[in-house]
Amino acid sequence: MDNRFNHKTGQYMLKFSPRNYLGEEDFMVAACNETAYRAVKIWPYWQHFSLCVYGPRSCGKSHLAHIWVDRIQKSLPRPIPIPILPAHRVNMKNINKLANENDFLVIEDMDTEINEEAFFHLYNFYNIPGKYVLFTAEQPLAKLPLRLPDLKSRLNIVPCIEIMQPDDEMLTALIAKLFNDRQIIISQEILDYILKHTERSFEFVSRLIAEIDDISWTNGRAVSVPIIREALKNLTRNQQMELFI
Incomplete structure (x- = not known):
């Protein structure tokens, strides 16, 4: 919070920093995002170990990721840390540690340049019962300009749900x-x-x-x-x- 004295009114003006409300009760469900919201909500009954929510910037993808994380936390006997990482931070140096220490993972901004070899291994590490990944992107994963055919074929089958413009x-x-x-x-x-x-x-x-x-x-x-x-x-x-x- 910041403040400033207004000489015209003789009063202090207060400026509050915007707060990010990321609880499920704060998510506004509408026609443009209802399908994505319901897809996240039906976990753990996903048909695939992973899901991608894609759509334009600031449309609520990260908010849905936090809702998913909260839903997982509430299903467990005790809370555990669940990483929410930008895609560019996944690499061959940390992929083994990520996969071994985390059954749940959120990978955001898949549209950025990614380490394709690391994501190939990530897919294989998580493609087993009890491990899940939620991806976010601005476009479906099938449209990513990937060079590695084996990774492209795997990401092509990840269910992708769109959040449309409002x-x-x-x-x-x-x-x-x-x-x-x-x-x-x-x-x-x-x-x-x-x-x-x-x-x-x-x-x-x-x-x-x-x-x-x-x-x-x-x-x-x-x-x-x-x-x-x-x-x-x-x-x-x-x-x-x-x-x-």
């Missing part, structure tokens, strides 16, 4: 949640304005709310339509600049 109902709930995470109260007018003018993507909405919060805090002003316009303009300009990087 509809208006989901966007409305997401906008309200992101402001609530920052302990910012907004009016229905503000919510409707954002919904009307924002891009229809999880990532853009997340960046927009962060930009609105930063502008509001920097200028010592409550969230308003002019601030939203400024935030939208900033993000649009940043996106255009990224095209030339």
